[in-house]
Amino acid sequence: MEMIxxxxxxxxxxxxxxxxxxxxxxxxxxxxxxxxxxxxRNPPAEYMPTxxxxxxxxxxYLLAGKEAPPRKTTTDDEDYFLNLFRxxxxxEQWRIVGIIEEAxxxxxxxxxxxxxxGKLSV
Numbered sequence: 001m002e003m004i005x006x007x008x009x010x011x012x013x014x015x016x017x018x019x020x021x022x023x024x025x026x027x028x029x030x031x032x033x034x035x036x037x038x039x040x041r042n043p044p045a046e047y048m049p050t051x052x053x054x055x056x057x058x059x060x061y062l063l064a065g066k067e068a069p070p071r072k073t074t075t076d077d078e079d080y081f082l083n084l085f086r087x088x089x090x091x092e093q094w095r096i097v098g099i100i101e102e103a104x105x106x107x108x109x110x111x112x113x114x115x116x117x118g119k120l121s122v
Contacts, residue, residue, distance in 0.1 A: 002065055004042040011055045025054050 002010075012019055023030050026047050036043055043051065052062040060068040074082065085093060115121040 005036050007065060022054050026050055
């Protein structure tokens with residue numbers, strides 16, 4: 001299994017970046033990185049976000065060597081409605097968008113009469 005320090009070295013080569021520039025970004029001496037390599041130690045956790053950013057990779061990739069699977073951000077009901085919507089012709093999609101925007105406007109129209117606690121304030 002590839003160690004993080006080995007992945008960092010490989011990525012530096014692949015991306016034509018210099019170790020000295022990474023050390024400057026981390027505000028460490030080059031000897032510190034050399035010590036990590038020679039002693040087969042990974043950098044401390046607090047450096048990982050800066051290293052990932054410098055190398056243009058995600059923390060998941062830096063730490064595990066692979067990207068995390070995408071997280072589902074919609075409910076099953078939302079997926080169902082989205083699939084129905086996508087199945088409509090474009091003209092019908094725009095008609096539905098108009099209906100939703102109008103419903104949203106009406107639903108929030110009464111908000112202007114509520115105070116911070118959600119109570120009616122006329």
